Amino acid sequence: MTEDAAIDILWDFHHVGHIPAPCDLMFVLGSNDVRVAEYAAELYHRGLAPLIVFSGGAGRFTQGWELTEAEIFARAAKAKGVPASAILLENKATNTGENIIFSRQIISQAGLPPPTRILALQKPYMERRTLATLEAQWPGPSFLVSSPSFSFKAYLTETLTRSFVINAMMGDFQRIIEYPKQGFSTRQHIPQEALEAFRLLVQAGYTTQLLPGVPLP
Numbered sequence: 001m002t003e004d005a006a007i008d009i010l011w012d013f014h015h016v017g018h019i020p021a022p023c024d025l026m027f028v029l030g031s032n033d034v035r036v037a038e039y040a041a042e043l044y045h046r047g048l049a050p051l052i053v054f055s056g057g058a059g060r061f062t063q064g065w066e067l068t069e070a071e072i073f074a075r076a077a078k079a080k081g082v083p084a085s086a087i088l089l090e091n092k093a094t095n096t097g098e099n100i101i102f103s104r105q106i107i108s109q110a111g112l113p114p115p116t117r118i119l120a121l122q123k124p125y126m127e128r129r130t131l132a133t134l135e136a137q138w139p140g141p142s143f144l145v146s147s148p149s150f151s152f153k154a155y156l157t158e159t160l161t162r163s164f165v166i167n168a169m170m171g172d173f174q175r176i177i178e179y180p181k182q183g184f185s186t187r188q189h190i191p192q193e194a195l196e197a198f199r200l201l202v203q204a205g206y207t208t209q210l211l212p213g214v215p216l217p
Contacts, residue, residue, distance in 0.1 A: 001196060001197065001200055003200065003201070003204055005197070006196075006197035006198075006200045006201050007152055007166060007169075007197075007201070008152060009193055009194055009197040010125075010169055010170070010173055010194060010197050010198065010201070011124070011125060011151075011152040011169065013128065013173070013190075013191065013194040013197075014124065014125040014126065014127055014128050014129070014169065014172065014173070015124065015127050015128070015147070016127045016128050016131050016145050018127075018144040018145050018146055019144075019146075020043055020046075020048055020119055020144060020146045021048065021119070021144060022047070022048050022049065022117075023048060023049045023115070023117040023118055023119040023144065024049065024050075024051075024115035024116055024117050024118065024141075025049050025050070025051040025052070025053055025107075025112075025115050025118060025119070026040055026043060026044065026048070026049040026051070026052045026053065026118075026119045026120075026121060027053050027055065027103060027118050027119070027120045027121070028040045028052060028053065028054045028055065028073060028120075028121045028122075029055055029056065029096065029099045029120065029121070029122050029126075029130060030054065030055055030056015030057075030068070030069025030070050030072075030073055030093070030099070031056070031069065031122065031123050031126070032069075032159075032160070033123050033148075033160065034072060034073060034076045035148050036073070036121050036122065036123060036147065036148060037054070037072075037073035037074070037076040037077045037080075038076055038077070038080055038148075039121060039146075039147070039148040040052050040054075040073075040077055040082075040121050041076070041077045041080030041081065041082045042080070043119070043121075043146075044077070044082050044086065045080075045081065045082075048119060049119055050086065051086055051087075051088065051112075052077060052082065052086060052087050052088070053087075053088045053089075053090060053103050053106065053107065054069075054070040054071075054073045054074045054077070054087060054088070054089055054090070055069075055070055055090040055091075055093050055099040055102065055103045055106075056068060056069025056070045056073065056090070056091065056093055056099065057069065057070070057091050057092045057093050057094050057098075058094060068091040069091075070089045070090055070091040071089065071091055074087050074089055088106055088107070088110060089106075090102045090103045090105075090106045096126075096129065096130065096133045097133060097137060097184060100133060100134065100137045100138050101137070104138065114140060114141070115141050116140070116141055116142070117141055117142050117143075117144070118134075118138075118141045118142070118143050118144070119143075119144045119145075119146065120134060120143055120144070120145045120146075121145075121146055121147060122145065122147050123147055124147040124148065124149075124150055124155060125165070125168065125169040125172060126147070126172055127145045127146070127147050128145075128176060128188055129172045129175060129176050129179075129185065130145050131143060131145045132176060132179070132180070132185035132186045132187075132188050133179075133184065133185045135185070135186040136180075136183065136184060136185045136186050137184070137185075152165070163206070166201065166206045167206050167207070167208045167209045168209055170198065170201055170202070170206050170207070170209055170210060171208075171209025171210055171211075172209075173194070173198055174198075174210050174211055174214065174216075174217075175211070176188050176190070177190060177217055178211060178214055190217075195217055198216075198217070199216065199217075202216060
């Protein structure tokens with residue numbers, strides 16, 4: 001297996017293959033990729049949800065931003081024509097679990113009925129981890145998870161470099177394996193070829209976002 005093949009295998013593994021469909025609300029988890037907010041605006045204009053909840057304070061990769069992830073994402077969505085009346089902000093969360101916990105509180109405080117179907121949006125390589133976390137930490141609704149459509153190579157930018165994205169993708173893959181042991185997320189099926197791809201990329205040195213002190217699978 002080549003390095004490029006391993007990257008593509010992990011990239012594909014992180015996608016869950018859901019097709020966006022009408023839901024009670026869109027739940028947009030903040031990150032360092034504002035294209036997710038623009039994607040939310042596109043789906044809003046397609047009529048897939050009447051409300052967008054943008055969630056995120058300052059995470060691992062956004063500590064230096066001028067505003068919170070939620071505020072920057074909301075600004076991007078408004079620039080794409082989403083009205084302020086269709087947006088709720090949760091701007092305290094620093095990780096995926098907090099995104100869920102704090103957003104549930106924001107929805108309740110807004111006097112909205114509990115949603116029965118949620119369309120969650122994330123970066124492409126965080127779809128599966130997002131789904132696993134939602135399944136464990138938000139009982140009740142059904143979930144669709146989606147992301148902007150990119151191949152690995154097309155996803156890269158000046159700031160989201162090849163090395164940066166591979167390391168981040170590796171960290172999320174490891175967390176998909178480890179977090180169910182702590183009750184943070186549900187167990188996901190891990191294909192053997194994905195494990196082999198992960199191990200190859202560890203050997204290639206993509207380890208900066210791995211959990212410290214955790215044995216490799």
